[in-house]
Every structure is written in structure tokens, then in C-alpha cells.
Amino acid sequence: MKKILALVALLTFIAHPSFAQDNPYACDSYTDVPVNIQPRFDDPVYDFSANIAGIQSLANDPSHAVHGNHKNLTLGLTLYQPILEFHVPIKGVKFSNGLACAHVDHVEVVIGYKDVRVYIPREVPQGSCGFNEVIAHEQKHIEVNRQILGEFAPRIAERLQAYLKLNGTFREEDPDYAAKILNQKLQAILDDMAGEMVAENQRRQRLVDSPEE
């Protein structure tokens, strides 16, 4: 295990030679960039006005993020729009070894789902047994979304922190270019994590719709 750690440390050193402490042209690293991940899941709006056919066509519209597909069931539907926003202010220009350096001040990420809408077919009488079942079922789907957000928020923070530990500081020669590259890299990390989150969400939403549930 120790050997592996030593190897990782060496590879890290090679990959980021500009952060070697004895390099007089290196900026000091700024290792603990605060990363604030805000999971967002809007309170659902309940819609009892659509009929079964209308809900089916919403479910079949690929432009919507749909939790699952109730092919054999006359049930409700929960729709939402995914959100992924981030802000990476770069400031705190400082002088290190006589050099002008900049670092990422902090990172803010908002990830989640907005415009959450739960459709219950108007053919199902409000307050009936079936109606309560449909609502309870849709709430199970929403609970899965919330759980997944809760699990992914700290993982996303860790990934970004790990990246910024090594790459959050740079020479001030061309800060706009550096900021652009950094934004692209963070975007790639976030897209990657969001992709994982979507896949995990789909997997668990299918479990809610499996016959055993």
C-alpha cells in the first residue's frame, strides 16, 4: 500500500511539475478551495388536469426527463428539468516568489431538478384509493431523486477539491486563458459526474417500477 502511495505521489509530481516547491517560477499551491455543492430539488407541483392519453404522450416525449415508463400501468408521471450550474470565481491574486499568481477563490455548484411536476390522471377520482396509491408511487420516485442528490453532492465536492488541489493555482501571464481552460476541465468533471448520477437515477427508478415494489 505504501508503495502505491509513493508511486501516486511521484506520478502526481511528474504530472504537475510546476508545483514543485523548489521551482522558483511556480505559484504556491492553494490546497483547500472551498467547494459548495447545493443540491436542488424543487417542491413538486401536482397536476390533476391531464387525462391518461395526455400523460402517455408526455411520457413518450423524449425531450422530458422522465423517471420511468409505466407501460402496463395507468399511473402518474413525474417530470422535471435537470439543472447543473457552476461558478468559479478566480481572484486573490497574490505574489509568490515575486510572481503574480491567481487561484480559484471558491466553487459553487447547483445540481438537481427544477420544475418538478407530478401528473395524476383526471380519470382517477381525487381522494380515492387508486388516487392515493398513484400519489404514493410518484412520491417514491421523488424520494429516489432526493436520495441520489444527497449521495452525489459530497462525491462531486470531493472530485472538484481533488482536482483543484493540483490545478487551482496558476501564473498570471494569461489569466483569461487559464480560467477558460479551468472552466472546461471543471465542466468535464461535472458532466462526467452528472452522467453517473443520471445512470444511477435511472437504475433506481426502475426498481421503484419493478413488479416487486
Ligand SMILES: [Zn+2]
Ligand atoms: Zn413509477
